[in-house]
Amino acid sequence: MPRLTLPKAQDYIPLAPPQKNNDSVRAPSNTRKIPEVAILKVGSAQVEYRQSGSGRDLVLLHSLLTDMTVFDGIAPALAESRRITLINLPGYGASSPIEATGIAQYADHIAATLHALELTAATDVFGNGFGGFISVALAIHHGANLGDFLIADALAAFPPPAKEPLRAMAARVESEGMAAVLDVAVKRMFPDAFIAAHPEVIAQRKAALAHADARAFAAACRALAALDFTPLLSRITNETLVAVGELDATTPPTEAEKLAAGIPDAQFRTVPGCGHCPMLEKPAELVALIDEFLS
DSSP states (O other), X not given: OOSSOOOOOOOEEEOOOOOOOOOSOOXXXXXXXXXXXXXXXXXXXXXXXXXXXXXXXXXXXXXXXXXXXXXXXXXXXXXXXXXXXXXXXXXXXXXXXXXXXXXXXXXXXXXXXXXXXXXXXXXXXXXXXXXXXXXXXXXXXXXXXXXXXXXXXXXXXXXXXXXXXXXXXXHHHHHXXXXXXXXXXXXXXXXXXXXXXXXXXXXXXXXHHTTSOHHHHHHHHXXXXXXXXXXXXXXXXXXXXXXXXXTOSSSOHHHHHHHHHHSTTOEEEEETTOOSOHHHHSHHHHHHHHHHHHO
8 A cells, every 4th residue: 555645746857868977788669769868746746767668667776785777788778668767866967965864765756756756556677686675565564556677786674784884875875975875885786797898887877876865875884784674575565586696796596585575475596697686787687688578
């Protein structure tokens, strides 16, 4: 059952089109111009988003360590058969921070955003990392109003030792700013071999993350460290696929599989040779996986 009274859509403000992002191993059919971004007011917050394509709706939610431009390499291919909506999460890009202490509040905010965008109950959701955790909360609390879920690189809960790096990042950005965690973020996202082979990707990801709101980033880190979906997963009735990179050290396959096991009838897949960011590391394989699951 929804946790909020959802606002009506308000006027949006178009922004200048972003520069085309060339920071990925290309997914198929990535030749079309990237659509303009826009701003939507949702309650007291502003939300930056971008839409392209036509057909059944698919929403893409980015990770803690990226922004919505991380999908630039795969969105054109996905938009060949769907309407794609990219959303910058609170504190990223032009999206304003929100008051949130738990992942359920971020899910409420995204549910309100989807309602304001007048997306239908058949809307499917893909979330990676932070966006994947928000997707789990969406399925738990707002699943009746949504379609299928593809959750990449997320967990039911972080094991105790894995909570401390999140809390440490939160404290460091609050005292030193986003620049202080960029190197740590890169190592959480990518395997060493990918970092060495793609310095241009690393530079562009660092540049994008440096612009995130430090307080919003810290709040998200603490919300991730505090979450435990385990007792709530049985509430999910949506068709769900949990995917994880074979080499993901941030949300390891052995832990991600526990998330899938807790969701009734969920499927589980690993992405060979991939870390935490399949959109950049294995874009063609990710597009194929999304197409296969949602078809």
